Amino acid sequence: MAESTAGNQPIVARGAIARTPGQPATIEEFTIDAPGPGEALVRILASGVCHTDLSAKNGVFGTEGFPFLLGHEGAGVVEQVGEGVENVTPGDHVILAWRAPCGQCRFCAAGQPHLCAASLNAEKRMRTMQGETLTPVLGIGTFCTHTLVHAKQCIPYDAALPPEQMSLIGCGVMTGVGAALYTAGVRPGSSVAVFGCGGVGDSVIQGAKLAGATKIIAVDVDPKKLEWAKEFGATDVVNASESDPVEQIKALTDGYGVNYAFEAVGRPDTTLQAILSRDLAGTCVMIGVAGPTATLDQLPLGKFFDLGGSLRVSWYGDCLPTRDFPLLATWYEQGRLDLDRVVTRTISLDEVEEGFHAMERGETLRSVITF
Ligand SMILES: [Zn+2]
Ligand SMILES: [Zn+2]
Numbered sequence: 001m002a003e004s005t006a007g008n009q010p011i012v013a014r015g016a017i018a019r020t021p022g023q024p025a026t027i028e029e030f031t032i033d034a035p036g037p038g039e040a041l042v043r044i045l046a047s048g049v050c051h052t053d054l055s056a057k058n059g060v061f062g063t064e065g066f067p068f069l070l071g072h073e074g075a076g077v078v079e080q081v082g083e084g085v086e087n088v089t090p091g092d093h094v095i096l097a098w099r100a101p102c103g104q105c106r107f108c109a110a111g112q113p114h115l116c117a118a119s120l121n122a123e124k125r126m127r128t129m130q131g132e133t134l135t136p137v138l139g140i141g142t143f144c145t146h147t148l149v150h151a152k153q154c155i156p157y158d159a160a161l162p163p164e165q166m167s168l169i170g171c172g173v174m175t176g177v178g179a180a181l182y183t184a185g186v187r188p189g190s191s192v193a194v195f196g197c198g199g200v201g202d203s204v205i206q207g208a209k210l211a212g213a214t215k216i217i218a219v220d221v222d223p224k225k226l227e228w229a230k231e232f233g234a235t236d237v238v239n240a241s242e243s244d245p246v247e248q249i250k251a252l253t254d255g256y257g258v259n260y261a262f263e264a265v266g267r268p269d270t271t272l273q274a275i276l277s278r279d280l281a282g283t284c285v286m287i288g289v290a291g292p293t294a295t296l297d298q299l300p301l302g303k304f305f306d307l308g309g310s311l312r313v314s315w316y317g318d319c320l321p322t323r324d325f326p327l328l329a330t331w332y333e334q335g336r337l338d339l340d341r342v343v344t345r346t347i348s349l350d351e352v353e354e355g356f357h358a359m360e361r362g363e364t365l366r367s368v369i370t371f
Helices: 053-057 162-167 174-184 197-209 225-233 243-249 268-275 302-305 321-333 349-360
Strands: 011-018 026-032 039-048 073-083 095-098 127-128 145-150 154-156 192-196 215-220 236-239 258-263 278-286 310-313 343-347 364-369
Touching: 011 145, 026 145, 039 095, 039 162, 039 215, 053 154, 053 349, 073 145, 073 162, 073 215, 073 349, 073 364, 095 162, 095 321, 127 225, 145 162, 145 343, 154 321, 162 174, 162 321, 174 197, 174 258, 174 310, 174 321, 192 197, 192 268, 197 215, 197 225, 197 258, 215 225, 215 243, 225 236, 268 278, 278 302, 343 349, 349 364
Parallel strands: 192 215, 192 258, 215 236, 258 278, 278 310, 343 364
Antiparallel strands: 011 026, 026 127, 039 073, 039 145, 039 364, 073 095, 095 154
Protein backbone atom coordinates (compact mmCIF):
# COMPACT_ATOMS: atom_id res chain seq x y z
CA MET A 1 0.00 0.00 0.00
CA ALA A 2 1.25 3.48 -0.81
CA GLU A 3 2.15 5.54 2.16
CA SER A 4 -0.12 8.48 2.72
CA THR A 5 1.67 11.73 2.02
CA ALA A 6 -1.28 13.92 2.86
CA GLY A 7 -0.57 16.99 4.90
CA ASN A 8 -3.24 18.57 7.05
CA GLN A 9 -3.30 22.08 5.65
CA PRO A 10 -5.52 23.02 2.73
CA ILE A 11 -3.51 24.17 -0.29
CA VAL A 12 -4.27 27.27 -2.33
CA ALA A 13 -4.77 26.62 -6.05
CA ARG A 14 -5.79 28.84 -8.96
CA GLY A 15 -8.49 28.04 -11.48
CA ALA A 16 -11.33 29.08 -13.79
CA ILE A 17 -14.56 29.40 -11.83
CA ALA A 18 -18.02 29.89 -13.33
CA ARG A 19 -20.17 31.83 -10.89
CA THR A 20 -23.11 33.06 -12.98
CA PRO A 21 -24.82 31.25 -15.89
CA GLY A 22 -23.83 32.75 -19.23
CA GLN A 23 -21.12 34.98 -17.78
CA PRO A 24 -17.37 34.65 -18.42
CA ALA A 25 -15.44 32.46 -15.99
CA THR A 26 -13.18 34.25 -13.54
CA ILE A 27 -9.65 33.16 -12.71
CA GLU A 28 -9.46 32.94 -8.93
CA GLU A 29 -7.57 31.35 -6.12
CA PHE A 30 -9.41 28.62 -4.23
CA THR A 31 -8.59 26.14 -1.48
CA ILE A 32 -8.31 22.36 -1.56
CA ASP A 33 -8.38 20.23 1.57
CA ALA A 34 -5.76 17.51 1.92
CA PRO A 35 -6.89 14.26 0.26
CA GLY A 36 -9.18 12.11 2.36
CA PRO A 37 -9.26 8.29 2.27
CA GLY A 38 -9.11 7.03 -1.32
CA GLU A 39 -8.49 10.50 -2.75
CA ALA A 40 -5.62 12.13 -4.67
CA LEU A 41 -4.41 15.68 -5.09
CA VAL A 42 -3.28 16.18 -8.70
CA ARG A 43 -1.19 19.03 -10.11
CA ILE A 44 -2.58 19.70 -13.60
CA LEU A 45 -0.16 19.83 -16.54
CA ALA A 46 -2.64 20.22 -19.40
CA SER A 47 -6.38 20.43 -19.96
CA GLY A 48 -8.43 20.35 -23.14
CA VAL A 49 -11.30 22.81 -23.48
CA CYS A 50 -14.36 20.63 -24.12
CA HIS A 51 -17.83 21.77 -25.14
CA THR A 52 -19.29 20.35 -21.92
CA ASP A 53 -17.47 23.05 -19.92
CA LEU A 54 -19.14 25.70 -22.04
CA SER A 55 -22.51 24.04 -21.39
CA ALA A 56 -21.86 23.94 -17.64
CA LYS A 57 -20.82 27.59 -17.66
CA ASN A 58 -23.95 28.57 -19.60
CA GLY A 59 -26.26 26.80 -17.16
CA VAL A 60 -27.32 24.05 -19.61
CA PHE A 61 -27.04 21.54 -16.75
CA GLY A 62 -29.09 23.74 -14.45
CA THR A 63 -28.05 26.37 -11.96
CA GLU A 64 -27.71 24.15 -8.90
CA GLY A 65 -24.02 23.38 -9.33
CA PHE A 66 -22.77 26.97 -9.35
CA PRO A 67 -20.06 27.94 -8.65
CA PHE A 68 -18.43 25.42 -11.00
CA LEU A 69 -14.73 24.65 -11.17
CA LEU A 70 -14.47 24.21 -14.94
CA GLY A 71 -12.58 21.55 -16.89
CA HIS A 72 -12.78 17.76 -17.01
CA GLU A 73 -10.27 16.69 -19.70
CA GLY A 74 -6.91 16.73 -17.97
CA ALA A 75 -3.51 15.19 -17.42
CA GLY A 76 -1.28 15.87 -14.44
CA VAL A 77 0.98 14.59 -11.71
CA VAL A 78 -0.20 13.03 -8.45
CA GLU A 79 1.11 15.16 -5.57
CA GLN A 80 -0.52 13.64 -2.50
CA VAL A 81 -2.65 10.60 -1.83
CA GLY A 82 -5.00 9.88 1.04
CA GLU A 83 -5.28 6.82 3.19
CA GLY A 84 -5.75 3.48 1.48
CA VAL A 85 -4.78 4.56 -2.04
CA GLU A 86 -3.07 1.71 -3.85
CA ASN A 87 -3.40 2.38 -7.57
CA VAL A 88 -1.21 5.52 -7.76
CA THR A 89 1.64 7.09 -5.83
CA PRO A 90 2.92 10.67 -5.73
CA GLY A 91 4.92 11.46 -8.85
CA ASP A 92 2.77 9.33 -11.17
CA HIS A 93 1.67 11.04 -14.37
CA VAL A 94 -2.04 10.42 -14.82
CA ILE A 95 -4.94 11.07 -17.17
CA LEU A 96 -8.11 11.92 -15.27
CA ALA A 97 -11.25 9.91 -15.96
CA TRP A 98 -14.78 10.97 -15.22
CA ARG A 99 -15.84 7.33 -15.03
CA ALA A 100 -14.34 5.41 -12.10
CA PRO A 101 -16.45 2.28 -11.58
CA CYS A 102 -17.56 1.72 -7.99
CA GLY A 103 -17.41 -2.08 -8.22
CA GLN A 104 -20.62 -2.44 -6.24
CA CYS A 105 -23.62 -1.00 -8.09
CA ARG A 106 -26.03 -3.21 -10.04
CA PHE A 107 -24.08 -2.74 -13.30
CA CYS A 108 -20.62 -3.29 -11.80
CA ALA A 109 -21.98 -6.35 -10.01
CA ALA A 110 -23.26 -7.69 -13.34
CA GLY A 111 -19.87 -7.29 -15.05
CA GLN A 112 -20.69 -4.03 -16.87
CA PRO A 113 -18.45 -1.48 -15.14
CA HIS A 114 -18.62 0.84 -18.18
CA LEU A 115 -22.26 1.42 -17.22
CA CYS A 116 -21.44 2.09 -13.54
CA ALA A 117 -24.30 4.02 -11.97
CA ALA A 118 -22.30 5.26 -8.97
CA SER A 119 -18.97 6.39 -10.43
CA LEU A 120 -16.46 7.42 -7.76
CA ASN A 121 -15.59 11.06 -7.05
CA ALA A 122 -13.70 12.86 -4.30
CA GLU A 123 -15.81 14.54 -1.66
CA LYS A 124 -16.57 18.16 -2.47
CA ARG A 125 -13.78 19.81 -0.51
CA MET A 126 -12.63 22.54 -2.87
CA ARG A 127 -13.86 26.00 -1.90
CA THR A 128 -13.71 29.57 -3.12
CA MET A 129 -11.79 32.05 -0.95
CA GLN A 130 -15.23 33.17 0.28
CA GLY A 131 -15.89 29.62 1.50
CA GLU A 132 -18.42 28.52 -1.16
CA THR A 133 -18.20 24.82 -2.08
CA LEU A 134 -17.09 24.34 -5.70
CA THR A 135 -18.66 21.81 -8.06
CA PRO A 136 -15.95 20.40 -10.31
CA VAL A 137 -17.34 19.72 -13.81
CA LEU A 138 -18.00 15.96 -14.23
CA GLY A 139 -16.41 15.43 -10.84
CA ILE A 140 -12.95 16.50 -11.93
CA GLY A 141 -12.16 20.24 -12.44
CA THR A 142 -9.05 20.70 -14.58
CA PHE A 143 -8.91 24.39 -15.55
CA CYS A 144 -6.78 24.86 -12.47
CA THR A 145 -3.32 24.36 -11.08
CA HIS A 146 -4.45 21.54 -8.77
CA THR A 147 -7.56 19.46 -8.23
CA LEU A 148 -8.90 16.84 -5.83
CA VAL A 149 -10.20 13.59 -7.33
CA HIS A 150 -10.90 10.02 -6.30
CA ALA A 151 -7.67 8.09 -6.80
CA LYS A 152 -9.55 5.63 -9.03
CA GLN A 153 -10.10 8.53 -11.43
CA CYS A 154 -6.32 8.62 -12.01
CA ILE A 155 -5.05 6.45 -14.86
CA PRO A 156 -1.24 6.40 -15.08
CA TYR A 157 0.58 7.06 -18.37
CA ASP A 158 4.24 7.10 -19.41
CA ALA A 159 5.69 10.44 -18.25
CA ALA A 160 7.69 10.67 -21.49
CA LEU A 161 4.45 11.28 -23.44
CA PRO A 162 3.21 14.88 -23.91
CA PRO A 163 0.54 15.91 -21.38
CA GLU A 164 -1.32 18.10 -23.92
CA GLN A 165 -2.07 15.09 -26.12
CA MET A 166 -2.66 12.75 -23.16
CA SER A 167 -5.22 15.12 -21.61
CA LEU A 168 -7.48 14.68 -24.65
CA ILE A 169 -7.76 10.96 -23.99
CA GLY A 170 -9.62 11.91 -20.80
CA CYS A 171 -12.76 12.99 -22.66
CA GLY A 172 -13.14 13.98 -26.33
CA VAL A 173 -10.83 11.48 -28.01
CA MET A 174 -12.00 8.59 -25.82
CA THR A 175 -15.62 9.51 -26.48
CA GLY A 176 -15.13 9.43 -30.25
CA VAL A 177 -12.85 6.40 -30.53
CA GLY A 178 -14.97 4.48 -28.01
CA ALA A 179 -18.19 5.29 -29.89
CA ALA A 180 -16.72 3.58 -32.96
CA LEU A 181 -15.07 0.65 -31.19
CA TYR A 182 -17.52 -0.14 -28.42
CA THR A 183 -20.90 1.57 -28.85
CA ALA A 184 -21.16 0.79 -32.56
CA GLY A 185 -18.69 -2.10 -32.72
CA VAL A 186 -17.58 -1.04 -36.23
CA ARG A 187 -16.64 -4.11 -38.25
CA PRO A 188 -13.81 -4.48 -40.77
CA GLY A 189 -14.87 -3.57 -44.30
CA SER A 190 -17.93 -1.62 -43.19
CA SER A 191 -19.13 1.86 -44.15
CA VAL A 192 -19.44 4.79 -41.76
CA ALA A 193 -20.80 8.34 -41.83
CA VAL A 194 -19.84 10.91 -39.21
CA PHE A 195 -22.02 14.01 -38.78
CA GLY A 196 -20.02 16.82 -37.17
CA CYS A 197 -16.24 16.87 -37.60
CA GLY A 198 -14.95 18.58 -34.47
CA GLY A 199 -12.57 16.96 -31.99
CA VAL A 200 -15.04 14.17 -31.15
CA GLY A 201 -16.19 13.52 -34.74
CA ASP A 202 -12.61 13.30 -35.97
CA SER A 203 -11.93 10.81 -33.16
CA VAL A 204 -14.86 8.71 -34.40
CA ILE A 205 -13.20 8.78 -37.84
CA GLN A 206 -9.93 7.59 -36.30
CA GLY A 207 -11.72 4.88 -34.31
CA ALA A 208 -13.58 3.67 -37.41
CA LYS A 209 -10.30 3.53 -39.32
CA LEU A 210 -8.62 1.59 -36.48
CA ALA A 211 -11.58 -0.85 -36.56
CA GLY A 212 -11.04 -1.46 -40.28
CA ALA A 213 -13.92 0.49 -41.87
CA THR A 214 -13.16 0.98 -45.55
CA LYS A 215 -15.58 3.82 -46.33
CA ILE A 216 -15.64 6.71 -43.90
CA ILE A 217 -17.79 9.66 -44.95
CA ALA A 218 -17.27 12.93 -43.08
CA VAL A 219 -20.26 15.32 -42.97
CA ASP A 220 -20.00 18.96 -41.94
CA VAL A 221 -20.92 22.42 -43.19
CA ASP A 222 -17.42 23.87 -42.78
CA PRO A 223 -14.97 23.16 -45.65
CA LYS A 224 -12.01 23.56 -43.26
CA LYS A 225 -13.40 20.88 -40.95
CA LEU A 226 -13.91 18.56 -43.93
CA GLU A 227 -10.28 19.05 -44.97
CA TRP A 228 -9.16 18.20 -41.42
CA ALA A 229 -11.46 15.14 -41.43
CA LYS A 230 -9.62 13.79 -44.49
CA GLU A 231 -6.33 14.12 -42.63
CA PHE A 232 -7.77 11.90 -39.87
CA GLY A 233 -8.86 9.19 -42.29
CA ALA A 234 -12.15 10.19 -43.95
CA THR A 235 -12.30 8.59 -47.40
CA ASP A 236 -15.09 10.90 -48.62
CA VAL A 237 -16.53 14.22 -47.51
CA VAL A 238 -20.02 15.68 -47.76
CA ASN A 239 -20.73 19.36 -47.32
CA ALA A 240 -24.23 19.37 -45.81
CA SER A 241 -24.72 23.04 -46.69
CA GLU A 242 -24.55 22.28 -50.42
CA SER A 243 -27.15 19.53 -50.77
CA ASP A 244 -29.06 16.92 -48.80
CA PRO A 245 -26.43 14.91 -46.91
CA VAL A 246 -28.63 11.78 -46.84
CA GLU A 247 -28.80 11.78 -50.65
CA GLN A 248 -25.06 12.42 -50.91
CA ILE A 249 -24.27 9.54 -48.53
CA LYS A 250 -26.54 7.20 -50.52
CA ALA A 251 -24.79 8.29 -53.73
CA LEU A 252 -21.44 7.37 -52.18
CA THR A 253 -22.67 3.90 -51.09
CA ASP A 254 -24.27 2.48 -54.26
CA GLY A 255 -27.60 3.90 -53.13
CA TYR A 256 -27.70 1.86 -49.91
CA GLY A 257 -26.53 4.07 -47.07
CA VAL A 258 -23.96 3.29 -44.41
CA ASN A 259 -23.65 0.50 -41.85
CA TYR A 260 -22.95 2.99 -39.05
CA ALA A 261 -23.98 6.65 -38.78
CA PHE A 262 -22.63 8.78 -35.93
CA GLU A 263 -24.18 12.04 -34.79
CA ALA A 264 -21.61 14.24 -33.06
CA VAL A 265 -23.43 17.58 -33.21
CA GLY A 266 -26.34 17.20 -30.79
CA ARG A 267 -29.12 18.58 -33.01
CA PRO A 268 -32.48 17.08 -34.02
CA ASP A 269 -32.00 17.71 -37.77
CA THR A 270 -28.60 16.02 -37.96
CA THR A 271 -29.86 13.17 -35.76
CA LEU A 272 -32.70 12.55 -38.22
CA GLN A 273 -30.25 12.69 -41.13
CA ALA A 274 -27.97 10.18 -39.40
CA ILE A 275 -30.91 7.82 -38.80
CA LEU A 276 -32.01 8.05 -42.43
CA SER A 277 -28.54 7.68 -43.94
CA ARG A 278 -28.21 4.05 -42.76
CA ASP A 279 -28.32 0.91 -44.87
CA LEU A 280 -30.67 -1.92 -43.80
CA ALA A 281 -29.95 -3.04 -40.24
CA GLY A 282 -27.58 -0.12 -39.81
CA THR A 283 -26.67 1.40 -36.47
CA CYS A 284 -27.11 5.06 -35.57
CA VAL A 285 -24.99 6.24 -32.65
CA MET A 286 -25.88 9.47 -30.86
CA ILE A 287 -22.87 11.19 -29.31
CA GLY A 288 -23.68 14.91 -29.43
CA VAL A 289 -25.60 15.98 -26.34
CA ALA A 290 -28.77 17.79 -27.37
CA GLY A 291 -30.15 20.55 -25.16
CA PRO A 292 -32.77 19.52 -22.58
CA THR A 293 -35.64 20.92 -24.69
CA ALA A 294 -34.65 19.34 -28.04
CA THR A 295 -37.12 16.83 -29.49
CA LEU A 296 -37.19 14.73 -32.63
CA ASP A 297 -40.71 15.04 -34.00
CA GLN A 298 -40.13 14.29 -37.68
CA LEU A 299 -38.92 10.72 -37.39
CA PRO A 300 -41.05 8.58 -39.71
CA LEU A 301 -41.57 5.50 -37.58
CA GLY A 302 -42.51 3.37 -40.57
CA LYS A 303 -39.22 4.23 -42.23
CA PHE A 304 -37.35 3.36 -39.08
CA PHE A 305 -39.13 0.02 -39.07
CA ASP A 306 -38.34 -0.58 -42.77
CA LEU A 307 -34.64 -0.12 -42.15
CA GLY A 308 -34.45 -2.05 -38.91
CA GLY A 309 -31.17 -1.76 -37.09
CA SER A 310 -30.62 0.18 -33.92
CA LEU A 311 -30.29 3.56 -32.32
CA ARG A 312 -27.71 3.74 -29.57
CA VAL A 313 -26.51 6.46 -27.26
CA SER A 314 -22.78 6.65 -26.59
CA TRP A 315 -21.84 8.04 -23.21
CA TYR A 316 -18.06 8.47 -22.87
CA GLY A 317 -17.63 6.00 -25.73
CA ASP A 318 -18.75 3.15 -23.43
CA CYS A 319 -15.14 3.15 -22.31
CA LEU A 320 -13.46 1.55 -19.33
CA PRO A 321 -10.67 4.01 -18.53
CA THR A 322 -8.35 1.46 -16.87
CA ARG A 323 -8.48 -0.62 -20.05
CA ASP A 324 -8.78 2.05 -22.72
CA PHE A 325 -6.63 5.03 -21.68
CA PRO A 326 -3.41 2.94 -21.77
CA LEU A 327 -4.56 1.50 -25.12
CA LEU A 328 -5.08 4.93 -26.66
CA ALA A 329 -1.76 6.19 -25.24
CA THR A 330 -0.02 3.19 -26.81
CA TRP A 331 -1.72 3.74 -30.17
CA TYR A 332 -0.54 7.36 -29.99
CA GLU A 333 3.01 6.20 -29.26
CA GLN A 334 2.85 3.79 -32.20
CA GLY A 335 1.63 6.51 -34.55
CA ARG A 336 -1.75 4.84 -35.10
CA LEU A 337 -3.79 7.49 -33.27
CA ASP A 338 -3.12 11.09 -34.28
CA LEU A 339 -3.49 13.34 -31.25
CA ASP A 340 -0.98 15.97 -32.35
CA ARG A 341 -3.38 17.28 -34.96
CA VAL A 342 -6.26 17.48 -32.45
CA VAL A 343 -4.30 19.98 -30.36
CA THR A 344 -5.05 22.99 -32.54
CA ARG A 345 -3.54 25.49 -30.12
CA THR A 346 -2.19 25.75 -26.59
CA ILE A 347 -3.28 28.58 -24.32
CA SER A 348 -2.73 29.77 -20.76
CA LEU A 349 -5.30 29.53 -17.97
CA ASP A 350 -5.96 33.26 -18.31
CA GLU A 351 -6.95 32.75 -21.96
CA VAL A 352 -9.71 30.23 -21.21
CA GLU A 353 -12.54 32.50 -22.38
CA GLU A 354 -10.72 32.95 -25.69
CA GLY A 355 -10.55 29.13 -25.87
CA PHE A 356 -14.35 28.98 -25.57
CA HIS A 357 -14.80 31.67 -28.22
CA ALA A 358 -12.45 29.88 -30.64
CA MET A 359 -14.51 26.71 -30.13
CA GLU A 360 -17.78 28.59 -30.74
CA ARG A 361 -16.33 30.10 -33.91
CA GLY A 362 -15.29 26.64 -35.09
CA GLU A 363 -11.61 27.57 -35.35
CA THR A 364 -10.27 24.75 -33.23
CA LEU A 365 -10.59 21.03 -32.72
CA ARG A 366 -9.16 21.58 -29.26
CA SER A 367 -7.56 24.44 -27.39
CA VAL A 368 -5.41 22.95 -24.65
CA ILE A 369 -4.56 24.92 -21.50
CA THR A 370 -1.00 24.28 -20.32
CA PHE A 371 0.39 25.06 -16.88
ZN1 LIG B 1 -20.66 0.76 -10.25
ZN1 LIG C 1 -15.69 16.54 -22.42
